[in-house]
Amino acid sequence: MSPSGRPVTLITGAAGGIGSALARVLAPIHDLILSGRGDARLAALCSELGATGLPLDLTRPQTFAEAVAGLKRVTNVIHNAGVVELGAVADQAHAVWTHTLAVNTVAPAELTRVLLPRVREERGTFVFVNSGAGLRANAGWASYAASKFALRAVADALREEEALHGVRVGTVYPSRTATPMQQLVRSQEGGAYDPDTYIEPQSVAATIAFMLDAPRDAVLTDVTVRAGVRT
Template sequence: MIDPNLRHVLVTGASRGIGRAIALELGRDHHILVGGTRPETVEKVVAGLPSAEPFVCDLADERSTSAAVSRLTRLDALVNCAAVGSSDSTIAETGRDEWRRVLEVDVVAVADLTRLLLPLLRASGGDVVMINSGSGINPPRAGGAVYAAAKYALRALTHALREEQRGRVRVTSIHPGRVDTDMQVALQARAGRPYDPSEHLRPESVAATVRAALEASDEAMIEELSVRPVFTP
C-alpha cells in the first residue's frame, strides 16, 4: 500500500550512476518510479527503497514509452536523467548514425517523455528536473561536438519548457561537472588520463542538488544550477 502523502517521482536512468543516486536520495521520503530499460537492474533498485515501483521501457522507442506512461495515474515530479555518451570523434569523422543515436536519447526521448507526462505534472503542480552537463554550458572541446550539441539542445528545450509551463510546472536544469561514474571512467581512459575518483563529484552530490530543487518553497524555482568538483584539471 503506497502512502498517499508521499510525492511520486519518476527518475529515468535510475538503475546506475547519477540516476541511481537520485533515486536512493529521494527514496528516503518519496515514492520513486525507478526508470530503466532492463527489468532485472530496475528491480534491484526498487527492492532497496522503502516505497518504489518499476518504470521499465526503452525511451528511444515511442511505443514502449507511450505504453509505460499510459499506466501512470499520478506524478509529482519527473527527473530526466537517462542519457548516452558519444564517441570522441571529430565532425569530419562522424556520420549520421552517431548523431541520430545520441540526439534520439538525449533530446528527442526527453522531449517526448516530458510531453506525455505534462498533463499529470500540471495536475499536481509538479516539477521537471533535467540532468544536463557542463557540456551544455561550456564551449565543446575538439571531438566533443555530438555530446555537446545534444546537451546544448537539452538546455534550449529546458528553457522553452520553463517559459511554456511557468506558473503550472517548475522546471530546473542541473549541470554537473565530471562525476565519478562508469561513463566518466571510460571517458578518462579514452583520453589517456589516470583516473582518481577524488577529483570528481560524487553522484550523491548531484542528487542533493535535485532534492534542493524539489524542496524549494512554493513561490520559488531553482531555474538553472551548475555543480562542479573542486578539483579542475
Template sequence: MKTALITGASRGIGRAIAEELGRDHHILAGASSDASEIVDALPSAEPFEVDLRDPSAIGSKAAEISGLDVLIHAAGLFPKGEFAEISDAQWREAFEVNVFAGIELTRALLPALRRSRGILITINSGAGFHGFEGGTAYCASKFALRGFSEALRLEEKGRIRVTSLHPGRTDTDMTAGDERAKMPASAVAKAARLAVDAEATVEFLRIAP
C-alpha cells in the same frame, strides 16, 4: 507519498538521485532493461523499463502513470570521438536518449505534472554551455536540452517548475578512465533534492553543483 519518475535510475547520477529521493518518494525507476537492483534497494519503488529510443514505447509506458510529482530525465549517452569519427547512427542515438526521450516523457506526463504542480528536472552538463574536443554529439545534444528546458520553464510558469542541473565532471561510468578530479554523483543528487524540496514559489532556472 509523492511519486518521482527518474530515467537512468539503474546507475550513475540517476541512481544517486533515486537513492536520495527514495527516502521520502515512491520511485519509478527508469531503465532500459533490468531495474530490479535499484528497485530492491529502495523503500518504495517499482520499475519503469522502456527503450528510450522508441517514442511509441515511451508514450505507451507513460500512459500507465496516473499521478506524478517529479520527473527527472537523467539518462544519457556520450559518444566519444572527434566529429569525423562519429557515425550518423551515434549522432541520432545521442539525441534520441539525451533530448527526445525527455521531450516525449514530458509531453506524455505534462498533464499529471500540472495537476500536482510538480517539477521537471533535466540533468544537463557543463557541456550544455561549452563545447569541448571529442564531444561534438554530446555537447550538441546538451545545448539542445538546455534550450528546451529554458523555453518550457517560461511556457509552464505558474503550472509546473522546470529546473536544469549542469554538473561538471562526475564520477560515473561515463567518465571511466578520466583521472581528473570528479565530484561524486551524490553531490548532484543533493542539488536535485534542493530543487525538489523548494517551496512552490521558488524556482531555479539552473543549478550547477
C-alpha cells in the same frame, strides 16, 4: 499509487551513478518510479527501495505513451539518462549523431510531453540533468554537446510555457562526476579514471533534491555543480 500523498518522482537512468544516488536520497520522502533498461540492476534497486520499475527504450520514444499509461500520479520527473560517444566532427558518422540526439534530447522531450498532464495536476517539477558540455562545446565533444545544448533549449522553453500551470523546470549542470559514464569517457579520452578528482554522485543527488524541495515561490532554473575541496 501514492495513498500517503507523498510526492511521486520518476527518475530516468535510475540504475546509473547519479540516478541510483538520487533514488536513495529521495526514497524516505518520495514514492519512486525508476526507469531504465529493465535489467537486473534496475530490478535490484526497485526491490531495495520499494520502488516501481518502468522499463523504457529511449531509442523508441513512440512507445512511451503506452508505457506510462498505467501510471496515476506523477509529481516530479528527473531526466537523468544519457549516452556519450566522443569523436571529432570529421570522424563521427550520422548514426552516432542520431543515436545521441535520440536518447539525450528527443526521448526527454517526448517523455515530458506524455507525462505533462500528470505533472500539471500536481504542480510539480521537471529537472533536466545536463552537463558542463551543455554550456561549452570542446573538441571531440560535438555530438554530445549538441544534444545537451538542445536539452537546455527544451528546458528553457518548457519553463516559460508551463509557468502559468505552476510547473517548475530546472536544469542542473554537473561537472565531471564519479560515475560509470565518466569512467567510459576517460577510456574514450585515453586517460586514467581517478574518482577522487570528481564530484561524488551523492553530491549531485543532494543538489537535485534541494531543487525539488525549494519553496513554491522559488524556481532554481540553472544550477552548475563543480568539484570542490574534499575534507
